Amino acid sequence: MSCASATLAVWASAWLAGAAAPDDALDALAPWSDAHDVLAADDGAAALTELPGPGAAPTSVTLLLAAARRSAARGQARLVLAAPGDVRGLPGPGGFSREATAAGEGVLFPEAGFGIVPSAIADGVVRWTVHAVPDPGPAPEYVPLNEAERELRGQVREAASALTDLGVARHRPGVREEIAASLRQRPRALWPAGMPPQALRVLQQADEVDAILSAAAGDEPGGALSASAAVARSDALRPIATAVRVARRAAVAEAVRVLVSVPRA
Incomplete structure (x- = not known):
């Protein structure tokens, strides 16, 4: 179904472009889960984004959006929908590609150098895990x-x-x-x-x-x-x-x- 990643990709892009308020972007995620938190996948992703890494307390989507703005103030988010045998849009081998394929969805911030993958970690809680993506790969296939x-x-x-x-x-x-x-x-x-x-x-x-x-x-x-x-x-x-x-x-x-x-x- 239309997924949380699609919602976040659209709203994050709109917010970065000044076309949406941050509170509205957060409210748009509510239908997908009662709560959303954010954690970097490893120390490298934590250093890149200034977000908490493994072993730390998770943070909010608000700080995730702030990290995207710090890295690429007018960047755009890209929806990734991958499946075994269909890896179009993925940046290449790495943690983000592996986890996005397993989850069937993810959001890539090419200009910011990272991608995020959602997963349900408890009833009513979705965690967005942040992965460093130093090379976003070629531009995605354009389909009118x-x-x-x-x-x-x-x-x-x-x-x-x-x-x-x-x-x-x-x-x-x-x-x-x-x-x-x-x-x-x-x-x-x-x-x-x-x-x-x-x-x-x-x-x-x-x-x-x-x-x-x-x-x-x-x-x-x-x-x-x-x-x-x-x-x-x-x-x-x-x-x-x-x-x-x-x-x-x-x-x-x-x-x-x-x-x-x-x-x-």
């Missing part, structure tokens, strides 16, 4: 939002037919109600004023497709599907999951571009 939206619309049809072709609807007759309930239960992301409507629409469509993917992947081998059928299902759904990641990255990148380009008084 119109292209990403067209691909995602096509994948909506693919995902819906996959439910039928893979027998999910047959084994779980209430699966469509399950999808609707899943969407209602997901955190409702908050976005800055001036968020481009097309980016919002693509993010919503990505959530819908992701809910279908979750339902389609719900049965495990040993349940209604055989192991071979489960493998076939995974193979069929993989390109749909890839399209969701591409669409979300494109939507967030477009939102950041628009928000930081508006002239400020």
Whole structure:
């Protein structure tokens, strides 16, 4: 689903550009968890950012944003959505790339030289771990939002037919109600004023497709599907999951571009 990293990438970029208040950026994270704290992954990241490192008491997202501003006053944040076999947008080998791939998400501050990865460390608590990223790597792949939206619309049809072709609807007759309930239960992301409507629409469509993917992947081998059928299902759904990641990255990148380009008084 639209993730905490997407929210932070958009709001942090808007704040660094003077398009959002810091309190609003912090409030936007509330739907994802009751509390958020920040800790550097190692002594090197702690020295770079002036944030507490291993063994110290964690600090707040407020000080994380301040660290980004100190290092790159007008920098922009980049959403990273990685998966095994799909490492587009990652800066190369290192702690950030490894942890972002494991988590499936992260935020890179290329100009500031660090990246952060969220993880749930307790009920109602998300920790953002800061990793030094001395080389952010090449510029990320540019995907026009119109292209990403067209691909995602096509994948909506693919995902819906996959439910039928893979027998999910047959084994779980209430699966469509399950999808609707899943969407209602997901955190409702908050976005800055001036968020481009097309980016919002693509993010919503990505959530819908992701809910279908979750339902389609719900049965495990040993349940209604055989192991071979489960493998076939995974193979069929993989390109749909890839399209969701591409669409979300494109939507967030477009939102950041628009928000930081508006002239400020």
